[in-house]
Amino acid sequence: MYNVVTSMVRNVTGDEPVRNPERGNAMRDTGLRAGVARRVRIGALAVGASAALVLTACTTPESTPGIEPIDPASLVAELPAATTEVDQVTWGLVEGEPLSLVPGYDYNLVMSNLCDSLLRVNGDFTISPGIAENADWVDPVTFVIDIRPGVTFWDGTPVTPDDVIYTLERHRNDITSGFFGAFVLVGGMEVTGENQVTIHFVAPDSTFREALSGGAGAILSKAFSEEQGESLGTSSGGLLCAGPYQLDSWTPGTEIVLTANENYWDGAPLVKKLVFKFIPDGTTLTNALLAGEVDGAFNIAPASRSAFESSDQGRLILGPSTASFSFGPTRADGAGSNPKIRQALSLAIDRQQYIDTVLNGLGQPQSTFVAPFAWAGSPAADIYQAGYDALATPQVDLDAARKLVEESGEDTSVPLRLAIPAGNKELSQTAAIIQSAAQQIGLTVEIDERQAADFGAIFLDDPAPRENIDFIATTGYTETPGVLAYPQLFLLPAEFGGIFNWSNYSDSQVTSSLQAARTTPDPAGAAEAYVSAQEVFAPDMLQVTLAGAYHTTFLNNRLTGAVTSVAAYATPWALHLGGK
């Protein structure tokens, strides 16, 4: 058996949004923004430390009338490319200040514009060539990368096979890298030509090519990175990559300034200076965007939807995403670890009402924690979609829910504790909804709001911070195509990479099907293996998925060209940004 740790999920928690536990999704993590191997980032959606500052709160829907439904067909993954130069664009980061710009050490919306990847994920989750003009399997266990001749780092030095191997080995040899899991099936790498690297695998790996389209394939200069050591990519150090923008300055607590890389292999960006401001308060960001003082931002506060929609400064763009809101068990004992209790809670929560309340309508119901957008660009999309469509859609049935509680045999007098990151408005509303749903079926839920550092500790190896809670609510996303990140992290035994499988879920069919999905070279075969695992794990609800959230972008009317899907976390989303 192979150890299929994946790691890409980013987790988040704490102060920022945690990404969902689904793999790589960015839930903004609240807390551990970093630290989590799963990078579930929890969401950026809502930072808003001061719930009180809800400028636009007057529009918060208690009841659903007045919330305009979104047609999923109207989602936009990429805006038309810009045509005119712009001196400066100011971008708001509601996710807060990046912890690092080194791929694998953090997840943020800055780094993908700096460190270009071997392959490029597009807004619609298809994959195009990047620094590698070609990167693909030549046989089931051999992957060959042909570096595009003439590609250089910002300082003009060429990107060599040595740089590629150095960068990939960083992830492979460092378990704390967010991309460690992408390399677990790699046996070795070698230079096989002037511009060629060959990677040998111990088993076929259906996820590897997709991983290279994101941070796992982002290339660093070996010489520069070795010289920088620990300060690489932090506010006190530098960075040398080959992306469309180069790092100009980073003033801690204030801003990061990028300038256009005029020698970028795919054409210089039209935006000459891209300034990122750290604005972790969602309301402050909303005001700055609506006043035109900040040009754009992702992950805007859903509560301000109507203000954005009626703005004459810019427009709100909704894009496809893998992001979702969910809650799941944190330990192997207690009622939270009982699937019947989770199923009962799921039956008690009205998803549409949830979406209208928490996301202000900017999302859609989702049947399991891996969102359909994860396979949007896959050649086997039909198989994935058919498997997904066969799943039960979440609906309300209080009688069935009460019956499940009864059948569970759990002591309902013991309150269930639900942890959420303090200050995250969406998750705080989520907790309140779970709490009232639980009450309807005879369960008591207590909300445990934890400060950033405290919430982040939940995701580390030490089980102590999880012992006095039953559930944790998070949001997360996966920023590159592929379905396996979340399932591997949440469903597999810990020794196979299930680092968030805190309830010790173990189903031999799920385990073997997921392993097969990872190691089947043919896309259709991998999809079938995944679908057969999904049939079993979806009803077990290791995460009770509450909603899929659209990727939100607010952009000033003078600008266009941004990538507006969740791929923005992995792709140089500002490459085609500029004036209309």
Place this chain on the structure above:
Amino acid sequence: MSASTIRQLLGKLGALALTLFLSSVVIFSSILLTPGDPVAAIAGGRRPTPEMIEAIREAHHLDQPVWLQYLYWIGDVLRGDLGTSFLYKAPVVDLIAPRLGVTVLLVLYTIVLIVIFGIGSGILAARRGGAVDKTVLVATSVGVAMPTFVVAILLIWVFGRLLSWFPVYGAGEGLLDTLYHLTLPAISLAVLYIAYLSRITRSAIVAQQGAEHVDTAMVRGIPRGRIFRNHVFLNASPQILSISGATVAGLFAVSAIAEQAFGIGGIGSLLVEAAARKDLPVVQVLSLLLVALFVVLNAVIDVVVAVIDPDSAKSRRDA
């Protein structure tokens, strides 16, 4: 300078040092005793392994007893090293220095507003009486009940969104632009204090207006304006100053609310962020800075009061 003045000055300095020392102990231990672990902040974006966590704890002395950690910290501070931020990995002094200016400017701007409008409206209410007094009374009743963040929301809505007169985000560049940017934040901070100070001023003046020496002066035919300046206001000012002084010194801490609402990168918002992320070195230094500012401002006000009215200052000391 007389010996007693020097003694007094030394006494004040000693009290300041003692206050700072005690505060540093209290702040240090309270940060460490609150839940949460700074290790995640130190590890940055990575998910630390147990070995890495051990190494981090050891490197930052987090595995030592609290008192020993305190000694390490105070030792560094006394050698002039304020420490390095866990989160930003930058020297604490480099983080605070560029932010201090904008916060100081914001607080000064707020104080100017408070003094002009707070004392001004208090005097107006006390001297004019009648409808003016009633109006000020109603306005200050509303003002006292308005928390800063509510005022911020209203200001952003009216002056930023509807009228577009003032910027609602950031601190601007250059002095004039910065003042322009700080206008709404300063008003949002000032409203509550204006109302409060207006009330104090009014009641202090009303009390003085009924005093015997004022009646005597009136009988002697001294012009009303002079009576007000020399007898009423001067006598009321120590009370106004000492009560409002302590409140205003607290503005440095409260400024965090306005800084966050308007996206101003000052020390207030830095403190809030650092506290949430358990960035101990930053929290510790900033908290002490705030305590020191508070103590120093109060001392300055004591001195001013003593100059205006030596007797009252003496009786305050003796009390």
